[in-house]
Amino acid sequence: MKKEDLLKNNTLFYFSEISKIPRGSGNEEKVSKYIYNWALERGYTVKDDKYHNLIIKKDNNKSKDPIILQAHLDMVCEKTPESNHNFKTDPIEWEIVDGFIRSKNGTTLGADCGIGVALIMAMLEINDEMFPPIEAILTTREETDMAGAYNINKELLSAKRMINLDISPENKILVGSSGGFACELSLKVNFVEYDGEFFELKLTNMRGGHSGNDIDKGYGNPLILLVDLYKNLKKSGIECSLSSIDGGNSRLAIPREASIKLGLRNKNNIEKCKKIINEYSYFLSKKYNTMGKNLNLSLSKIDKCLVLTEIDELRTINLISLIPNGIFEMDNKFSGLVESSSNLGVVKTQVDKIILTEEIRSAYKESGEMILEKIKILSDIYNCDISVHSKYPGWTSDKSSKLCSKAEEIFKSIYNEAPIITASHSGNEVAILKDLLNLEDAIAIGPTRLYYHTPSEVLDYASAIKFEKYLEKILKEI
Amino acid sequence: MKKEDLLKNNTLFYFSEISKIPRGSGNEEKVSKYIYNWALERGYTVKDDKYHNLIIKKDNNKSKDPIILQAHLDMVCEKTPESNHNFKTDPIEWEIVDGFIRSKNGTTLGADCGIGVALIMAMLEINDEMFPPIEAILTTREETDMAGAYNINKELLSAKRMINLDISPENKILVGSSGGFACELSLKVNFVEYDGEFFELKLTNMRGGHSGNDIDKGYGNPLILLVDLYKNLKKSGIECSLSSIDGGNSRLAIPREASIKLGLRNKNNIEKCKKIINEYSYFLSKKYNTMGKNLNLSLSKIDKCLVLTEIDELRTINLISLIPNGIFEMDNKFSGLVESSSNLGVVKTQVDKIILTEEIRSAYKESGEMILEKIKILSDIYNCDISVHSKYPGWTSDKSSKLCSKAEEIFKSIYNEAPIITASHSGNEVAILKDLLNLEDAIAIGPTRLYYHTPSEVLDYASAIKFEKYLEKILKEI
CATH class of the missing domain: 3.30.70.360 (Alpha-Beta Plaits)
Structure with missing residues (x-):
């Protein structure tokens, strides 16, 4: 597949766009501003804060219960000893190799969690009367101290259910994580x-x-x-x-x-x-x-x-x-x-x-x-x-999650196999936000990425494209 | 499948024969005597001891390194509250249900490890010039204190490799166990x-x-x-x-x-x-x-x-x-x-x-x-x-075991799938015998049995029949 063809996909297009903006943890101001303006232009309600977190809201079908879509804006900055990439100033340029997207310059790609951010942008742009109201949360400093998530202004949010997009591979549904x-x-x-x-x-x-x-x-x-x-x-x-x-x-x-x-x-x-x-x-x-x-x-x-x-x-x-x-x-x-x-x-x-x-x-x-x-x-x-x-905080595993059942059902219908439903023994933003916002239900899903936090990080683009359909279908049916 | 048909298989025939003899742990004298005489009649070298252990030897191809085949004579005696079975005096009668052999009278079946004993008898009866010399060890009291295994007379044995037949299911190759x-x-x-x-x-x-x-x-x-x-x-x-x-x-x-x-x-x-x-x-x-x-x-x-x-x-x-x-x-x-x-x-x-x-x-x-x-x-x-x-003693896991490689190769050729090679976190006779006899190589394999140590114990007879071929092929090729 050629780059031009990939960019016809809305998610991959936005992933490519935000990859142009340096966004290591603690350096999210520019990317936050970019998405802030992007949301304003489209008429969505958008708020930022001093952590450069973003909350973007779009009504969709107001008779449905709202849902939070969540990802983090920042990325891990790792590069090979040979790389002369400057994470403060340089865009992440990417190339296609064997079905994967990877950085051209021996750096982390930032698909963790850039692809989650891009998916949320793509979902916000879809006008579908089946979609529930979306409250998007884009956090900062996830890769360091999770200060973004801890400081989300809960007054701005009303949804009691959330889909986090920060995990991999595509066939996993995460329904819990440990505190520590x-x-x-x-x-x-x-x-x-x-x-x-x-x-x-x-x-x-x-x-x-x-x-x-x-x-x-x-x-x-x-x-x-x-x-x-x-x-x-x-x-x-x-x-x-x-x-x-x-x-x-x-x-x-x-x-x-x-x-x-x-x-x-x-x-x-x-x-x-x-x-x-x-x-x-x-x-x-x-x-x-x-x-x-x-x-x-x-x-x-x-x-x-x-x-x-x-x-x-x-x-x-x-x-x-x-x-x-x-x-x-x-x-x-x-x-x-x-x-x-x-x-x-x-x-x-x-x-x-x-x-x-x-x-x-x-x-x-x-x-x-x-x-x-x-x-x-x-x-x-x-x-x-x-x-x-x-x-x-931890996020106690709950197999009876409604979001999980729905995601499981839709995953099966699209992928013709059962997803792996599990929890993780490490912390994540879901637990913090679930606590902060008194969420009743939350899952984490995401397209397949490999070798994250290393210069070998890659994104499976076919997975990202298919995952976009999976997420869209979930939003229609919840 | 009918009982008569199953009994045409040599392994299942011997399993049926020894099932007629009560053989709870500590009560192995009769079954030991029966097999002792059976071996004598066939001209094999056979020794017993005060624990009623048996060592049976058959030369086969003397240019090959000998191998120990091992199982235990005793069985766990458990029955349902309704059962009036007397484990001291009554034979275990069995019936066929849904592809499985089970006890007719609400008792343990004794396929643990009767099917291992029967397999060894069947292997001894095969005259094949590809077979290595066989040194069969049939132990007693495995289900209680393993006193049989501890008291095997090591002077009688020369083989440095062993196949134990006391595990299930058929697709597992055990290459280690814990001591304690x-x-x-x-x-x-x-x-x-x-x-x-x-x-x-x-x-x-x-x-x-x-x-x-x-x-x-x-x-x-x-x-x-x-x-x-x-x-x-x-x-x-x-x-x-x-x-x-x-x-x-x-x-x-x-x-x-x-x-x-x-x-x-x-x-x-x-x-x-x-x-x-x-x-x-x-x-x-x-x-x-x-x-x-x-x-x-x-x-x-x-x-x-x-x-x-x-x-x-x-x-x-x-x-x-x-x-x-x-x-x-x-x-x-x-x-x-x-x-x-x-x-x-x-x-x-x-x-x-x-x-x-x-x-x-x-x-x-x-x-x-x-x-x-x-x-x-x-x-x-x-x-x-x-x-x-x-x-x-423990028996340290060793994936490089030659017996394991051979069993793996033959399993793949017969079952068209890869076996699961693993170790166990509980003790078994292999560790005791490996220690006692200074064995260099040992694995444990066995046909599929379910619910052992309970009155629901069953033997998958198709597995037993196929496993007989698997074991025979291993003996030819080692």
């Missing part, structure tokens, strides 16, 4: 001089991953594993002392690497040490080197440093051993879906304390609270300071 | 008099399930949930005191019910109590009443009783809150498979202690040890006695 919060533990510790040789034990090149979506993949947490290995050294009778433990960059990611610094009392023990480390390395390789990864466990000599007091070493080791990490419970409605989990994302040794940061996620807030309760008990035992922040 | 062990914690506690009213808080009719296979189903553990609810009562400011906590029957099952007895200081608080319980009940129903179950949370008045001292109540509550329960890690080779887990199966309040019993399972023994390490730290914190017992 961050939990930070601060363990005060004291350091002392130590007489011996000093080493750094490093575990690198583990798989890592998303703290929600990948928590059930069995990728392993290098922080937990290094502590386990350190305990093995101690149990084997080697006299050593812990100086520090560090690993991970964000509570939202499963760590890929971690490091322990330690003092070894007797340098004659180094061979015994290495033997245990090699055995552990063999176990780690067997268990985790199954995904094209080649993890590395290394021991290297370092300069003399202070070590934790004996009691503080024990507190540190035991706290990291006991802190909830991984799946707390699976969902019993959707096979294979995690209901609640926690991820020990970061451990940092500072001058007088060790900081542990976790992300806790759950579909039911009660499950998240149960995980937090465990952490609070540990915090009491080990005398930590605890803080909870960055809370966002 | 029991862990018991005993928490010494003191009781004191309490002035107030006394109640029992009971959570019943939860889903329960197998502590390994169902640990990822999100069925919930009533012991953990009741403790959480009790903490909610305390947090709301209600003055109450814990008298006892009990629940579960076996560490091998996820508990279906649990009960807490408590003293309530001020009977005016009973309405506040009930309100919190009702709210919790609503949450539980929403989260867990999704599987045709109708869980029940009730509060009823009981006679005056002693309660735990304040400190012992806290130790109990915190220990149950922190004890590892559920998935520890998922497998990263087989999507959706649990690698390691623990199940708080039983809590019992006794006169001077509270006993917690867990089953810990893991594909890698190191993971099981990591779970045990957590429990040991808790045991130190709360000053418990800890004991570990009933250990059995």
